[in-house]
Amino acid sequence: MSRLALRVFETHHCPAAILTSLHINITTLSLPQTRQLHAQILRTGLSLDSHFATKLLSLYAHHLRFSEANTLLNSIQNPHVFSFSTLIHAYSKLTRFTEAILLFSRMIISHGLVPDTRLIPSVIKACSGLDNLRIGNQVHGFCVTSGLCQDSFVQSSLVHLYLKCSRLNYAHKVFDKMSHPDVVSCSALVSGYARDGRVNEAKMLFGRMVELGIEPNLVSWNGMVAGFNQSGHCLEAVKVFRNMHLSGFKPDGTTISSVLPSVGELEDLSVGVQIHGYAYKHGVGSDKWVVCALIDMYGKCSSTMEMSQVFYEMSQRDLGACNALISGFARNGLTDDALKAFNRVRSQELKLNVVSWTSIIACCSQHGKDIESLDLFREMQLSGVKPNAVTIPCLLPACGNIAALMHGKATHGFSLRTGISDSVYVGSALIDMYANCGRIHLARICFDRMPVRNIVCWNAIMGGYAMHGNANEVIEIFHSMEKSNQKPDFITFTSLLSACSHSGFTDQGEQFFNKMSKEYGIKPRIEHYACLVTLLGRAGKLNEAYSTIENMPFEPDACVWGALLSSCRVHNNMKLAEVAADKLFELEPNNPGNYVLLSNIYANKGLWKEVDRVRDVMKSMGMKKNPGCSWIEIKNKVHMLLAGDTSHPQMIKIVEKMDNLGMEMKKLGCLPVTSFVLQDVEDQEKEHILCGHSEKLAVVLGLLNTPQGSTLQVIKNLRICGDCHGFIKFVSEFEEREIFVRDTNRFHHFKNGLCSCGDFW
Incomplete structure (x- = not known):
């Protein structure tokens, strides 16, 4: 506003008329000028023109002064729809969804104003943002009765609402009633089906797009690729990507970064290399999201050299790429490389986030560097990065692995203070930690206090009691699990069989082994046979254990033969021990533990020449006994x-x-x-x-x-x-x-x- 305009504005009694006559653009007013204009009107005692008041409301909303905007709205004697819609649009745009809905409700109930088709999409967006299907349904019903539902923008907003609230069938019904279905709504619905894993529906609707007079665009293809990737249908994501390319559509950075995670999950390195070449050839290889996806893909395909090359060829490294590199090394068990990469990032100007710290803590915890994991957690907190509900379950196994009970309790206290202890993942990790630290009673307290339990929680407490050799408790919890209608899985029966073997419950163990397939349709896996062999072998039924191995429906692995060899060590059965050891030497030629077990059996028999022979073999192969x-x-x-x-x-x-x-x-x-x-x-x-x-x-x-x-x-x-x-x-x-x-x-x-x-x- 010019100085002349302000002087004229300050000396007249009708500001609206003056501004109109001077043709001043009110939207250029600063916040102080807006307040000055508003104050002058109040001083003159003149009532606000609704049109002019709406402009003032827009200004206050533009400057995020919503309390002053509401005060102004309350002062208008006869507000119209535009007065409310100005603020509702602003609230919705700034994701202040609750305030948008409350103001909309006030407009209808207190003032009896009927919204128009331009306002309703903002209200529906607010319902969508809050995942509030109940109010969304009410707004939908209002649109139907008022006739607003015939508007294409309103229909499109309703489609997106139901998709956001995971009501795909409702979304499809609204879409089917659209007089002029558009590519945006159709693409969103296709993507919704893909994200939900409903492969056939997604493909069918995508195929109908041309029939409906809708030409698929890049967004349509990308939505399907990303959706299948998110729902775990990795092969479908790769197929859509291929069909997209064959149909003449040029994949962009979004397409590439969406399909590469699926390629990584499939561990299809050749396809990954082809996509990498395509990205480089078409100029999207330097896109930061593409680079992160490439690093992740190569890591999943165990191509750590290529993964590192992509990272170090980046012109400007970002935190996402660094996190992907650390995770890639961790996934392949290269803990030292992961630590080097992490420390290199720390020495640079990039500020580490919770993902960075959680990745390296998990890496150390999962690969035997438990003390390092605890040290990193302490450094994470000192650096000002707050651990979350993912960090804690990654750290707690390290506490359990080395029985660092005090560290585990401190971590438990942190989860309580930050309100994340109710998470089923944190709760399950706490149960494991206390059980591994020998405090099974504390593990049980954590289990009993969990507000919600899933199969992981039940398995955690059963596994804890099994480790402590308390078969009676494991069986009792299993029966409680059945009564709660929680269906057991293969891990549940592993815990049951393990507990029975530790306690010598041979008959019960065999019953559970049979129950697994007959009553629950779970086919025994190799680990269940290993437990059964241990169960029989520990009870001295070595011939039955050997017969079980011979009649297995698949080739026994080292765990199964190891279970038999360990039982032979307990019962000094040299004949079967030699059979099991020969199998283990074929399967694990470089595992010193198997040679040591056979050597110990010979030593118990006083066969020192045989002991020396086994030890000479170990020496010739460069193997050493793992020290206690x-x-x-x-x-x-x-x-x-x-x-x-x-x-x-x-x-x-x-x-x-x-x-x-x-x-x-x-x-x-x-x-x-x-x-x-x-x-x-x-x-x-x-x-x-x-x-x-x-x-x-x-x-x-x-x-x-x-x-x-x-x-x-x-x-x-x-x-x-x-x-x-x-x-x-x-x-x-x-x-x-x-x-x-x-x-x-x-x-x-x-x-x-x-x-x-x-x-x-």
Whole structure:
């Protein structure tokens, strides 16, 4: 507004007339000028012309001063539809959907004004934005009774509303009633069917477009490609992409970035390379979304070299590409490369987000770098990035893997404070963590307090009890699950069979194995046969276990033969052990554990020449026995101890304490079980070797550094030996401690000289 206009405006009593006469464009007014104009009108005591008031409302809305706009609206004696529609349009445009609907309701109920066809689409958009189908239906009904439903824009808005609210059938009914169906509505409906996985309906409607007088465009094709990709119909997405190209449509960056994830899921590298070439040839290869999709695709196809090349050829790297690179390395188990890429990004100016941190935390947690995972979580919080409901389930397995209970509890507390503990994924991860940390009662509390449970939650608590050898609880929870109408899956029966094998419930285990296929139609998988072999083998029914393997409907894998070999180790059956070992040497020629198991069986029989022969084979192949390793958490720090290692700073005290405990054991007639030393040495040397077992070292370290009567928690990377088992039973009674030990098979709860496994493990 010019200075002359403002002077004239300030000295006259009829601002509207003056502005009209001067032909001033009111939409150019700044917020102070708008307020000045409004104040001058109020001072003159003149009533506002509705047309002029609507312009003022538009100005206040333009400057996002909605409280002043509402005050102005309330002052208009006889507002018309345009007065309300001005604000409703603004609210809807700025996604303030609730206010838009409330104002629309006030317009109809309080003022009896009838909306026009230009206003209704904004109201429907607000209903769509809120996913409020109830109010949307009411607006639809109003449109039908008032005749507004005949307008093509209103019809198109209703189609989008029902699509947003996942009411595809309603959307299709509205579409069928459109007098002039347009490409936008039809493309949206096709995309909706594709996103919902309704392949036939999507294809059928797309094929009818020409019949309906609608020419498909690039948006139509892209909607179908993206929709099939999102619904997991990856092959269909690739087929549509191919047909699109054959039909003469030129795919753009959106098409490429939509189809590449499907190519990655299919692990079809040759197609991925062709699409990469097309993107480069047609000038969309540098599009950041295309680059991210290419990195993701190559990562899923295990082509990490090509993945890295795409990333490092970027002219300007963005965070999305960095996250895709880290995830690609993680997916392929290249944890060190993922950490290097992550640290390289941190050293640059790019600011990491929650996806970046969650990806690297998950990578470390899933590939044995549990302590690094915990450290990264701490650094994430210090950097100001807030973990979310995805981060927590990625971190908690690391706490469980090394029994870092205090870290797990702290993470649980964080999830409670941030309100994400009710998520089924967080809840399931908490159940797993507490179970892995030996606190099955806390896992049960988490399960019982969950407001909503899915199959993952049920499986988590059953798996926890199975790990703790409590078959009765597992069976009881299974029956509760059946009563709640939650259908079990193959993981459920894995937990049931595992629990039965740990507790020696042979008959019940066989019944559940049969029930799985007969009552639930779940075909037994290889893991179920491995459990059944373990169940029979642990019960001493080695011939039945071997017969089960011979009659399997598919080729047994290393897990199945490993289950038989482990049972042969328990029952000293050398004949079947050699059969199982020969199979394992074929399937896993570089796994030292299989050679060690067979060597141990020979050693138990005193066949030292055979022991030397097996060890010579291992030596010639460059294999070494995995050393026994145990972890214990003391004062929020995780200590790792290796069998026979003397590097721990408290080792002198540990040895002294262990000697004292050994003397006390001998006084009570508890002698070391030297048969568990599988070396041809003197008994005195065998006793010395037994003292170096990692679980003993960890328990004694815990005794030295924790208050009398406190609980100890130890994790072992191998199966606990019988001598250590007896030692820890003695310690639990002599030192009056409750001790939890988790080995590769199960949990052992030692208390008052007894173990929860009943000496069956």
